């Protein structure tokens with residue numbers, strides 16, 4: 001029996017942790033989301049079946065157009081009448097950069113699925129003025145050239161694009177651009193932000209971060225007053241480590257997020273002495289982490305780079321574990337699963353139909369259930385450890401808990417042990433004040449009374465158990481066969497059996 005206690009509330013979860021990403025890369029957008037020649041497309045060229053699946057996953061924010069393609073993306077190529085749009089060679093991912101799904105189509109798609117658009121500007125071959133003009137085209141309300149250009153394209157109302165990424169992975173030397181030189185990134189990012197914020201001072205900016213102190217520190221020293229988010233990208237892979245390989249990546253991500261959190265805490269919550277001569281306000285509130293690309297990506301050095309990834313049931317457990325980490329880390333203000341359709345994606349769109357890969361199932365479950373207030377969870381007895389061989393030791397159970405706005409309490413438990421079921425006993429712990437929300441930290445902290453805590457989180461409430469299981473760790477879905485099953489049961493008492501290799505959601509209403 002493993003004893004778990006659900007502890008204190010620790011802030012409201014930002015729903016933007018359930019964001020997603022689409023890029024002009026292989027068939028993610030053209031041939032995936034947008035395919036006017038497909039019999040499955042609606043009158044706007046959007047694949048109706050893919051649209052419905054995106055609505056099911058319901059990302060609150062969607063990032064576009066890259067990714068690395070940002071390096072060559074000139075937004076004015078892809079606006080206005082189709083016959084005037086400019087088609088270029090896709091220098092990054094091969095084939096062509098099709099301009100038929102441009103800014104307006106992207107924003108319209110976002111609105112149809114209920115997502116806020118998030119745009120990444122071209123810092124490599126674009127200019128700061130071009131980025132400012134993009135903001136004006138999207139958000140301008142005055143009688144100005146770019147606002148009128150949008151109107152002339154049939155969009156009277158501004159798009160109100162709030163989130164803007166200032167470059168993408170600029171530290172990567174092989175990518176087009178010179179911003180791997182950190183001093184140049186700082187110089188140019190400041191100029192981009194000036195043009196963009198002077199155009200619309202309400203936008204929120206995301207600057208580029210990574211796992212290198214010699215990048216992060218100078219970038220934040222210079223730009224912290226003018227950025228709302230600090231980007232970090234994470235891809236786990238099997239990496240010849242076998243079944244538990246991706247969980248080694250998950251451990252690295254957790255450690256990196258802890259380092260980034262500590263770094264961000266060295267910057268003031270409020271910016272003071274910001275010169276009024278900038279003519280736009282500084283950020284207000286803390287800088288938060290935007291994990292604006294994350295997934296499993298088993299890189300292959302061929303022409304598709306392994307991007308047409310097939311995900312198995314083990315990968316779904318990894319996905320749920322990352323969602324638990326995002327839910328438990330208050331400093332994360334946004335996260336975007338990379339990507340959405342066909343390319344390292346939860347949705348596969350074939351010419352005659354589309355289907356969900358395994359990783360879509362936890363995404364859909366969590367998106368609906370795991371919202372509201374973050375609750376700390378701590379292990380009161382040993383969390384069993386699996387010998388992941390080359391991947392090192394992996395904790396069997398991975399957890400997070402929330403209280404929905406209607407008072408419903410939810411506990412998500414991922415059992416990464418494919419050989420053993422575990423019984424858990426869940427109690428309420430009014431004394432466990434876990435400021436970080438991290439279950440590991442919680443277990444180590446000294447208990448102290450918290451009188452504001454509601455001691456009746458689930459006592460006397462009816463419990464329900466939802467369990468997602470795959471037919472085997474390496475099981476994969478296809479269009480005609482889903483390898484994932486979902487079962488429901490009522491819970492009697494607070495002792496619950498968590499099946500091997502499962503994702504379980506316990507709900508107390």
Ligand code: AHR
Nearest residue numbers: 066067068069168169338
């Ligand atoms: O998501 C695929 C690629 O991964 C993106 O274009 C890039 O930002 C990252 O390296």
